[in-house]
Amino acid sequence: MRLIDRTKELAVLDSARAEALSGRTRTVLIEGAAGCGKSALLAAVAERAATQAVVLHAEGTESESRQPMGLLRQLLDNVTADGRPQLPDPDEGPPRPESMREFCTWLHGFAAADPVVCSIDDLHHADELSLQYLRYFIRHVRSARILLVAAATPQHGSADPSLQSELLRSPASRYVRLRRLSRLGVAKMLDADPELSRHHGLVEDLHNISGGNPLLVRALLEDCRAAWPDTAEPRALRPMTGGLFAHAVDTCLRRSGRAAREVAAAFTVLGGLGTPERSAELLGISVSAAARGIAALTSAGILDGCGFRHPAARAAVLDDFTSAEQARLHRRVARLLHDTEPHSTAVTGHLLASAQADIPWSETPWATDMLRDHAERLLARDEPRPAAAALRLAYEACSDERIRIDITTRLSTVLWRFDPRRAESLLSSCLDTARSGTLTGPQLGSVAHVLACQGRVAEAAGINDRIAESANRTGDTSLQLPELPGSRVLTSYWDVPDAADRSAGTAAERVLEQSVLTDTTLHALHQAVRALAHSAQPERAAHWSQSLAEEAERREAPGWQALFTTLHAEVLLRLGDLRGAELQASAALDVLPAPASGAFASAPTAVLVRAHTMTGRFAAAADRLNRPADDQLFDSIHGPGHLRARGLYHLATDQFHLALGDFIEAGRLLKRWQLDRPVVLPWRTDAAEALLRLGEVQQAERLVQRQLASPDARHPWVRGISLRTHAKTVPQEERPALLGQAVEELRRSGDRVELARALGELGRALQSVGEATRANTMTRRAWNLAHICGAKPLCEETIPGRASRDLTRERTLIPATTAVDSKLSSSEQRVAALAAQGYTNREISLRLYITVSTVEQHLTKVYRKLKISRRQDLPVDLQLASAQGS
Template sequence: MEREAEFRVLSSLLSDALRGKGGAALVTGPAGYGKTTLLRAFGGAAAARGAVFLSATATRTDNDPWELFDQILRHPAIPSTVPGALSHDLAEGGDRTLSAAQLHEIWKPVQELARDTPVVIAVDDAHHADDTALRGLLYLSRRLEAAPIVVVAALSSCPLDERALFSAEMSSQPHCRHVQLGPLSAADVADMVADDHGPEAAEFDRLSGGNPLLLGALIEDARDRGASARPGSIAGDHYVKAVWRFLHRGHPALVALAQAVAVLGEAGSPALLGETLAIDPMVAAQGLNTLEAGGLVDAAGFRDERARDALYAKVPARERTKMLLRAAAVLQQEGAPALRVARLLAAADDIGEPWMVGVLRNAADQEQRDGDFPCAVRYLRLARQAVARGSAEEAQITSDLAAVEWQLDPLSVVRLLPDLEAAAWAGHLRSDQTENLVTYLLWHGQREKAITHLTDREGNVRPTGWTSRFRSWLYPALLTGVGGAPADERSVEVAVIGGARIDDDILIAAEQALLNTRLDDSALVPALTALAVLVYTERLDRAGVWIDTLLKAADRRGSVTWRALVSTANSLIDVRRGVLRSATTHANRALSLISHRSWGMAIGLPLSSALDAATGRGRHDIAASLLTVPLPDGIFNTLSGLYYMHARGCHHAAIGRHMTALADFDSCGDLMREWEIDQPALIPWRSDAALAGLRLGRTAYARSLLAEQDELTQPWDMRTRAATLRVRALLAEGRDRVALLTEATTTAEQTADLVGLATGLVDLSRAQRTVGDTDAARTTGLRAQLLIEQSGLEALARQLPRDVLTAKKTRAERKPKPPQPAPSTRELSDAEQRVASLAAAGFSNREIASELFITVSTVEQHLTRVYRKLKVTRRPLLAKALNSHA
């Protein structure tokens, strides 16, 4: 086992013996390091070179010194009568302390044998030998100068097995050599596994720690599994058995110590292990050093989890619990951090004393701040089991537990709602905890119960902070139904839904709210409402920046619910930008992060986004499958349900079911009027209903809806104004239609709405063709085609006249390449052209950076130069400028 250097030391002693000079050696090393193998190899070499090899192995259970001598002397070269006679003489003496005369008699046969041939005596596991037997070896080792005898004793280097006096005496002899076996080097390990598992040599080295015993077992495991064994999966049954052999061949304390390390994990310091096992901390420290030297553990714990699990399983459950609780108590007394103590309590899955509840709650709070929500849930569940039912303490723990579970899966909170309600009625919840309770009830459709916690006995609304705003977003009827904020209140949280005038002050307040967002339940509404202000005022780039920030924070904290919500917001923004493939990706991610039932009343948001994206791309099969997702009862009493209903109506309209579509649009309108939130920035249902009405021949109905929408549209809402103009154009003829569609596309260019702009351009191209403006129609159509290709609007592409596609192809094939112009301020570099094209297609700066493998800062620099060269000031104008520049 790669011990050539050590073997040469012993061989040199044998050579001296063959020349008539005796010697001795101490071979030390941890269990499994190959001491026995080395002695056997040396014995074989000695016999091959003509020496007599006498061997013995000491055992921990043998306390009779004669046992060791008997093994040595029972050799064919020694008369068989000698051991028996010596044994009889010692037994007759009845004294375990051997005199010099008795030792002389014991070694006399060996010395006589050495007169004719060199003798090698090897004693394995000498640290187990009786003190008397070791004295006998020392007696012989002092008399080797004139006799060709070699004495080799192998001992464990474990401090717990140390035989200090024997080792010191042997080492002091001038003819004694010390052979210390260390771990195999990485190169040695690589040599041993190179034939079959060379690429995994580093893993073999890591798992074995250079211990030959463990390495051999790993090689066997790898061979059993064949060539398919992968790093991290090498260790198997052979390895586990080797670990047990290592432990049982060492000091008895090692097994208990290794099991305690397995139970306590990273908390297992020498002092704590000593307290837990009721042993001297110095003994624990020495044992840990032995486990580390033997390759079982390193600074991070067990090198392989299979070994840890095997040791852990051997500890009876009751003993494990006692060990963990004892260790937790010791750490608590020492003032250890709550997290360290709580991990032991959670592993014990039991609470023995009242102080442990406080520790678990403190640790849960820390884990929540650090984003380890599963651990926080475990601590709080354990703490909740240990307090009195119905107590104020249980109410606080239950509220904390619900807040943490909400971050992982909103559905898990449902089972806690009855207890939380009872706690609220008993006055055991703080106001912020009551706000959270109302949020959970509204989310899961328990509206009436939520209202009872929003009002006092006289029916007046309690001031409940952000929860009062939340009800306005999820249940708009509650905004006025139970005395909510007045519609003209100028604040970020009601600006959009209440139809308030949005100016620079509100926009600044929205960004400030996002800047101060902390990912907990209280931040849910501020973040979403502030994003809504940016989205509905076409600040989509800014909203996208905040989405990235929130998503990174959610990923960092491990909040699944927040990731789902932010992904939904990302998808909704992509739908408004017309980047439908990206919108589909984000919506699908949101729906996969938590179950449909976990979404509660909010499921209409990701479903509506996915529906809009599928409809815009002409993927009506996907849209139809989305409509089969079960919806919770009462969803159409929520704003989420309105978005879903509107998206469903758009799908029906796209496949020609105009009557069904109109029913959805009219229902949206009825509810929005009833809830007093009827303003187009939220849902522009009138333009869609007017279009469906026109398809059904209801011209007067369509005109009245468009007039109403014109009156309600806010000055900043260019998106809705463009949509109104597009539909109104269908009521006009000839050049009046061309004029209205031209105004509609000009208005759409002031927004990020690529779908609306592309739709307007397609309609304009067709209208221009109708009045005979063939060249203008072709130019407009080509521009629409560019947007359609950029946005993935497969359905809209089919509405383009065939000659537009033909003209585009002919133009590309026949147009001669112009001579390369001299550089000018207006010429775009290749890099600027790539960035500008993606920006015109609706990609965010982050997406452009990812697509082109550059930094966001580089994207911003390119766009600054593009705007200057093309003389545009807004991103929505890029597509037209690029087309003209081409």
Template sequence: MTVLGECEKLRDLLVATDRGEGRIALVSGALGSGKSAVLAEFGREAAESGAVVLGAACSRLDQPVPAGIAGQLLSAAPLPRETLDRMIGLLAAGEKNIRIVHELCGILRELSRSRPVVITLDDIQFADDFSAWLLSSVIRQTRSAPIVVVLTECLPCLAASHRLRAELDRHRHELIRLEPRPTPARSLLARLRKQDRRVLGVVAAMAVLGAEADPGLIGELAEVSAAVVTSALDVLSSAVPLDGGRFRPSDAAAIMADLPADWHSELRTRAAEVLYRHGAAPSTVADHILAAGRPAEKWSLGVLRAAASEASAYGDARLAVRCLELCLAAGVGEQERVDVSRALVRALWLVNPVAAVRRHASFAEGSDCAAHAVRCALWNGDEAAAAAALGSLGDPADKRTADELRLVFQWVFGRALPTSEKDEDPWAEALRALSTVCGQGCSDRANVAAENILHGGRVGETTPEVLAVAVLTLMHGGEPERASSWCDRLVGTSAQRGMRAPHALFLAVSAEVALNCGRTAKAAVEARAALDLLPAHAWGVQIGYPLATLLLAEVACDRLDDAAATAGGQVPETMHATLFGLRYLWARGRYHLAAHHPLAALGDLQKCRKLAKDQERDLPALVPWRSDLAEANRRLGRRADREPAARLPNAAVPAAPLSAAERRVAELAALGHTNREISQTLYVTVSTVEQHLTKVYRKLGVNSRASLPAMYLPRNTPVQVSSCRQVAGRPA
């Protein structure tokens, strides 16, 4: 029933005063059921009808004040100043004597001679003992005077003494029970602050414990008895929806947001201690330590390290970083500091490479230090330092790490470091198979090794670049759809686990795979997403990888304004000493050709040629700069330098002659047309085009359309980019 509906029942009580009779009513209900609103509305209506209304509200905070409620009632009475001062003086004495009762009852009876008197008292369970004693006597006056007493109480009641309620039970009275109404969690604490403090403590404990909340733990954290917890849960169950005696996560969060900061921190610290004593999982205890912002005692440092280890095992690098950083901030011994720092750096490489590089100086000597030094050197593009650090990784326990970092070294710098061919370790053998792709071309053996590594590796444990190379091996080996499928898995897993660096890398790989398959719009979207996910300064020299792919995709989609912005960004100078730098220069040269800037194109492509030759990184299968350099020279009317034919892996003589259909597809692909454009030109399906290209790649021993030899370009036709004109999101 509404507030107005309940007031209608109370209005009937005033009718009895016309006959010189009094009435009593009790409005009872759970927290948030609208008791105070009903009382306030009735008081307003009674005053408008001409009654003398004396109102007071009880509160847990005012309960220790003797006669506090009686004082509230009298201060609202229309009494002479002298009478009021005399009564206040008697109440202040705090003595339970019959004189006070007679004085108070006499005043009320005198007031009721001219008009009805209405007394409203909210939350009587918190009335102070002295006021309850006095008001019990007033209730008895309603038998013979036009006095209406309306009280409210909150159920269930935790108050130890409830004198007024006991007095009511001796008299005939109107009982109005209000139906429970849901209370928004964000306003729950505000409603509870005038209630029993023990209920407030139970609510806060429940919110902090969350999914771990049970009556025993709640009582221990709130420092109350089991009976109080049970009664408090009864109060809450009628006001807020509970799920198995627990707050819903959103409600718990809203309540915690309303807690004072110091109380919240204290509760979190104590919750960690309680859960630790009861054998909760390290990650559960660590959540509370992290929320408190400080370790409780020495035992909590061990919990944080255990939680970090558990988080790393399950791929939650962000949680591992937070736990380990708090360990260091709390202050640990020297050896423990080194151990924690090493674990922290391993986690940081997955979420914040820049922070990992900056912590390099915090390491002592050791194998972890060497592995970290390799990663830092690779990130900075320092080939000599990376090679030297790899040479110091001699501990057999770090063999797998060393093998993986050697493959990453080759991916970054384009050359392999010496390794033992007699190593029979299956993982090392698979990595060696991948390492042959740059120098010897793709092969079935490399494809099998790539699949094995992708199935056996794990995001967060396997070096991310190794998984990236495995995917690209499948792409170059004529398995673009398998490569695309693996990209989707790796991108999804790294995103789910909050590993920003691997997530960005796998997006960049997916972009290259999409570009290779002719899905240029998708390639542009994913390359841009990779760059947006990780700040430019966090990529190190690897920034050239997504930038090159983005440039090639934007040019292929004829989005030259976007490509101009991409080409105008700053890149680290050391990037040019890597394959990423060469690929970026080649891609920027192709942009300048498409934008009709042949002089700028010539500068980039000549620099690409010089670096490739001087650094012995000339890998046409990965960076096919020759035909574009020739086109730049032709447009400028320059006589091109005679370049030796590109030594494409296994491509000196085709393994088998191309069929007429394969040659037509190869010519269009060499011009940069997408698979869909080729299918529309030749009136065949996209699937047929893909099958022909796969056969062409295998026969010529090349990895992609960009690597098709110039001999497959139609005569007198300049090398140009694809003429596709599409927007992001439209299939290529």
């Protein structure tokens, strides 16, 4: 057997063996850390003495340490049965001196025939009775051909120091201390391996990771052999997860004693804060016991000072303990550090790591406040997921139900960033407590605020009413909820500015330009974008919603991203970009954690249903509608939107009674919440359409008149759709005038689908009163605009049977393309072509990169050259002329 870096140790053993063979009893104590080669050295002694002496071997084990005379009987097992001495019965009590003298006499006589080498491994596990016999032998046997070689691990908790002391003070004893291998020794081990010797550059890594522990070095080499092909080039050495190195570390831990194993566990959780004193307090042991454990681990090359030599060793230690055991240690460390460093951030780290511990939180009453403060610091650093984990643990640590409500509402707000469904579900747990009457006014207000921000306006309004009742009853006005600027009550978080307020759009943009997306600004920014969406410049809302969605994506906040992407989809739908609305609504659903359920998920779903319905994809719309709705949907602001989408689907598929029911229910909910705003959801004109299909003209007329009488009728979109629907309730000769007004209003609103619908109805109205030329122009313009938007059912409704043909190429009664082409400049053609398609002046300016004033000037020249006086008289052929000229 080849031993590396053990020349001096072998020389001591050879000398002792030679002296023993000459008749002078010798004892040798070999001490070394686990894995450093004690057993290999004993085997080398036995091998060298095998031809000259009888070798008796015994090995102490933890199980046999509890068996009286177990080690001594192992030694005698190597002697024939008829030659063994008679050992006393262990049940008779402590051995008598005469019994031990008889054993020594027998051993002396046995060695007279042939020299004897007694080899004892893991002496620290020897049973007490056997140790008494060995101590007697060391004291009394001087001149016999006997060599006693014993190996032990120092600092082992079960070692009997009296025997080591006896060995060391005896003049016949020798002491061998095995140390870890030097770098040269590690290099020799590597050179001795024919497969890996070419990787000589590994020596430094091998020594640094293993500390020179031969067992760990061999394990690392075997991991290399398994991981690298024969042709692999030298590279940085990384121990395999769960490989032989990890098993070797575990072996060293177990052979170093219980104290060392516990100290190793303590150091995994203490990290850089590990000291003998801290680990002793953490484990409930003496400082000296902790110091012994540290010394054993340092000697084994696992620790370097008060830290692990390599992360792989720490990982191997962690693998040896269950997650529950680790959690309990983290909780103890948190308590320990809080007593000495109450404001240390390390305390909260250990609290979070102790989530699975079964230690009562009553032992750490300070944990709740510390975890809540830590969560706020994490949020300030834009780390919402760790903050949510801290708040969850703060909730568990808290025994005060009222404080738990505060934690829950805050956690729900944080969860909204990345999981709206869980945020909604969590907040539902607060409602029972809120209804129990045990919460203070401010706490009720906090719950109502978060409910309202999440769109659960019915529940928010209910709590708001309770607060108002309590304030009226007690006269304590401090209980009343604070109102947002420009809002009436909490449910007004989902309202939009009055249509007559021309400064609302400017104010909204100012908020968007000056605010950063955070938990506290989220709903203000959302409200500002919604205000823009329902202002005279809805295209600005598309820009801001997209910008905020992109910001949320960069911040890894899928909940926020879904919120603004849904709003972007709604704006695109309002502008008539059906394909864009479909894409954005689908994207909003895609970023939500699966399954994309909850009341909020109904918002992008409603946009998808409406877009599918308008593009004629009725099967896709039905598939979405057939999925189960969330239980809280119709207590949520998203409920009316879902009802309207379903109603429009029913209307498009000739299910008029079902459609009417959905529209009326949507209106009932909005009126109940004081959010009945036609600019947000025009349920009256929707219901009027259903009534008209059912032949109920008078009822339809009443609903339309109410919508026209509302303040929102000053908004061009509301007025436009109201006038268009109103035209269906008046005599035919009155319809062109109303529809002309509707077209003008809808052109200003930016809604190209509604504009196309109004143009189509205007064409039919003009045809009915005998204005065929204008009727033809309006019809073709309506079809063209609907075709651009992808509204196939509307194309078919406008000109049945011709949805697949490009009508701009058909022969018409207006001037030929060449005539138009000869009159207009190329710039005027481009502007007029876009105007003919229904684009607003602002949209044309954005598309052509010119000012709105330039657009107006070009259109004025176009009107003069073509001898027309208004926009709707522009020939649709201009689109073809523009395409041919480009």
